[in-house]
Amino acid sequence: xxxxxxxxxxxxxxxxxxxxxxxxxxxxxxxxxxxxxxxxxxxxxxxxxxxxxxxxxxxxxxxxxxxxxxxxxxxxxxxxxxxxxxxxxxxxxxxxxxxxxxxxxxxxxxxxxxxxxxxxxxxxxxxxxxxxxxxxxxxxxxxxxxxxxxxxxxxxxxxxxxxxxxxxxxxxxxxxxxxxxxxxxxxxxxxxxxxxxxxxxxxxxxxxxxxxxxxxxxxxxxxxxxxxxxxxxxxxxxxxxxxxxxxxxxxxxxxxxxxxxxxxxxxxxxxxxxxxxxxxxxxxxxxxxxxxxxxxxxxxxxxxxxxxxxxxxxxxxxxxxxxxxxxxxxxxxxxxxxxxxxxxxxxxxxxxxxxxxxxxxxxxxxxxx
Numbered sequence: 001x002x003x004x005x006x007x008x009x010x011x012x013x014x015x016x017x018x019x020x021x022x023x024x025x026x027x028x029x030x031x032x033x034x035x036x037x038x039x040x041x042x043x044x045x046x047x048x049x050x051x052x053x054x055x056x057x058x059x060x061x062x063x064x065x066x067x068x069x070x071x072x073x074x075x076x077x078x079x080x081x082x083x084x085x086x087x088x089x090x091x092x093x094x095x096x097x098x099x100x101x102x103x104x105x106x107x108x109x110x111x112x113x114x115x116x117x118x119x120x121x122x123x124x125x126x127x128x129x130x131x132x133x134x135x136x137x138x139x140x141x142x143x144x145x146x147x148x149x150x151x152x153x154x155x156x157x158x159x160x161x162x163x164x165x166x167x168x169x170x171x172x173x174x175x176x177x178x179x180x181x182x183x184x185x186x187x188x189x190x191x192x193x194x195x196x197x198x199x200x201x202x203x204x205x206x207x208x209x210x211x212x213x214x215x216x217x218x219x220x221x222x223x224x225x226x227x228x229x230x231x232x233x234x235x236x237x238x239x240x241x242x243x244x245x246x247x248x249x250x251x252x253x254x255x256x257x258x259x260x261x262x263x264x265x266x267x268x269x270x271x272x273x274x275x276x277x278x279x280x281x282x283x284x285x286x287x288x289x290x291x292x293x294x295x296x297x298x299x300x301x302x303x304x305x306x307x308x309x310x311x312x313x314x315x316x317x318x319x320x321x322x323x324x325x326x327x328x329x330x331x332x333x334x335x336x337x338x339x340x341x342x343x344x345x346x347x348x349x350x351x352x353x354x355x356x357x358x359x360x361x362x363x364x365x366x367x368x369x
């Protein structure tokens with residue numbers, strides 16, 4: 001079953017997991033694995049049933065609770081989803097570090113008046129960009145807010161509303177009274193679809209960076225400036241589904257616009273496409289950190305991105321952004337909608353079949369004509 005799932009033969013995977021469940025009574029891991037495969041088929045109700053079956057066998061099965069959380073969040077069922085998402089700290093082989101701070105965890109119950117709280121990034125750069133918006137809400141509760149984030153984000157987040165100090169991960173931290181991981185903030189503030197905190201303009205590029213990149217880009221003509229991001233980190237668990245070969249992307253780009261690469265690194269297989277007639281202008285190492293990327297985003301008329309941190313960045317500064325999503329998207333984009341409650345300026349362009357970027361790119365290309 002796991003081999004078939006790795007090959008995206010999901011019907012076969014589900015069948016094999018079902019055999020395993022028949023052969024061994026109370027096989028919690030088989031219920032979990034079948035639930036994950038059903039989630040990837042977007043059969044969400046059946047997936048939830050399997051995660052529940054796994055936890056009925058083993059009430060402490062953190063992986064099953066956490067996967068149920070992701071399925072509920074994808075379905076827009078935030079209340080229960082945020083609660084179960086706290087099981088992420090107990091899953092096996094977690095892809096993030098568990099912080100053992102002495103000060104207690106804050107999840108919204110206790111007063112913060114007069115206290116110092118540390119909000120810390122825990123997973124990807126995009127997660128930090130998405131959930132740092134809660135800093136202002138925490139400060140409004142009377143707290144002094146410290147922010148610990150990934151080092152490439154320090155410059156960008158230094159002007160974030162509500163934050164007293166920003167630290168890069170690994171730097172010495174001052175004393176604080178309580179802490180909260182950023183992906184626990186939606187639970188602390190009981191976030192639902194109708195009260196998502198303002199997602200437009202809570203980040204901004206510095207005036208110095210804007211001046212620098214305005215000079216670098218040069219005088220603009222009448223052509224529309226469009227920023228492109230076609231791939232993310234190769235280490236991302238879902239990279240093969242979310243990234244697009246540059247050669248495939250540029251085939252759908254009308255020639256009458258001006259295109260710019262907003263990503264610092266380019267994969268070996270994309271280098272040839274960077275020298276083509278329709279290739280975006282690429283800056284490479286001149287993009288030092290996300291403060292540079294933020295300035296580039298602000299200077300674009302439109303950003304088109306796969307599901308990476310730059311998509312979050314463009315949305316957070318309020319730039320018009322089209323996000324190209326795989327058939328099974330990350331939970332935060334939910335299903336069957338072209339907009340996002342997290343970012344008002346974002347339009348979602350989805351695959352309609354597993355692995356089929358052609359249809360999504362054709363849709364984007366038609367909108368650009």
